[in-house]
Amino acid sequence: MMLRISGAIIFSALSVVLAAAPAHSFQNNSDFSEAFAAVEFRFSADAALVFAAGDYGGSTLADLDMRFEWEGISDNGWRWGAELGLHAQADSAREGFANQAGLTVPPQRSLTTGRYNGGVPETRQRAVAASQAALFLKTSWGDWRAGLTPGAAAAETVPMPTGSAYVRLDGGPLSPSYGAAIRTLNAASGLGPSLIYTSPRIVGLRASVSFTPETAYCAIDFCRSNETLPQLASSHLENLFEAGLSFDHTFIEAGRVRLGVNLVRAEPRSVRFAEDYQAVGLQARWSREDWHAGISALWSDNAVSNGGYEAVMAAVRRDAGLWSVGLEWAQASDDLLMETQDAYQLTVSRLVGEDFSVAFGLHEVDTEFTQFGPLVTGNSARNGTGAFLELVFNH
Helix, strand or coil: CCCCCCHHHHHHHHHHHHHHCCCCCEECCCCCCHHHCCEEEEEEEEEEEEEEEECCCCEEEEEEEEEEEEEEECCCCCEEEEEEEEEEEECCCCECCECEEECECCCEECCCCCCEECCCCCCCCEEEEEEEEEEEEEECCEEEEEEECCCHHHHCCCCCCCCCCCCCCECCCCCCCCCCCECCCCCCCCCCCEEEEECCCECCEEEEEEEEEECCCECCCCECCCCCCCCCCCCCEEEEEEEEEEEEEEECCCEEEEEEEEEEEEEECCCCCCCCEEEEEEEEEEEECCEEEEEEEEEECCCCCCCCEEEEEEEEEEEECCEEEEEEEEEEEECCCCEEEEEEEEEEEEEECCCEEEEEEEEEEEEEEEEECCCCEEEEEEEEEEEEEEEEEEC
């Protein structure tokens, strides 16, 4: 469970760990027995600091994600080991990805995004939690993973060519207050715990399948635990089956083409959802020299009749040396929450050395929603523009 601790403590402590940690993978030697001679340890970290301002006030957001991998190699070439991750964040008030969409009596929760209207607003802004804890086995006939790890749908999702690494219209890890709350990632299982198999990529094609008995874990960006805010139905899911298929190939004339399709089916635990949960995701991306373009979409039924969720986003980016210019558009409608969003974002970014990047962005988010309550009833709108400066470290 995420712990409520101050952002200063999180990032001061983790920065000390980061500074003292090895900056590259290394091979064990005579300090270990011959049985562990082919064992590798790897450490990597990503960090971001975002300064945001706009119609809804200013904010300072931060994110730190550290990953550790221990991998052994057998005589027959099989690779096996463990992946561990720790994620710390100071963000706008959200429960995983979810925040309050409006006020409705009785309150409702969207299973697709976890967002809700009514109930008590989330106030937690700082948290630390494991971002991964899984065992893996890699063989010539495919890879297996078990533990806190993304499911098959997320594994075969094609990433979009956004101009900003953290403040994105489509499911960005960091979100300024009242930023876009749109997600096309088919991430019903969150981080599981799951068992996932991924095939080798053959003629550009790769497939993954996974099973999650229940979504019992609440992480930073994904929260599917059985705990819930007062008066709201739980977003807890059981018996999740996921499948994904992706295509990745570079054509001599046309450039690199990537396609993805993924499916999810699950059973909601809460009796307030009368049907099984089903969702379908599609992605397409094209890259040629300095140009990149992509589109991603998600459809789900929210496990209720006439309460579906639909989202689509498109992005284009032009790289010119150390500089990049990106443009994003995203739109979502949630019939269960009676909410629609349209969002636009323009970013300019620059690489600084090998490990750093700086991005400046402008965005506009237009939200329309319906409220039913003792004090307010009818259609409402919340529109605003904002700007942000994003500083990123990757190693």
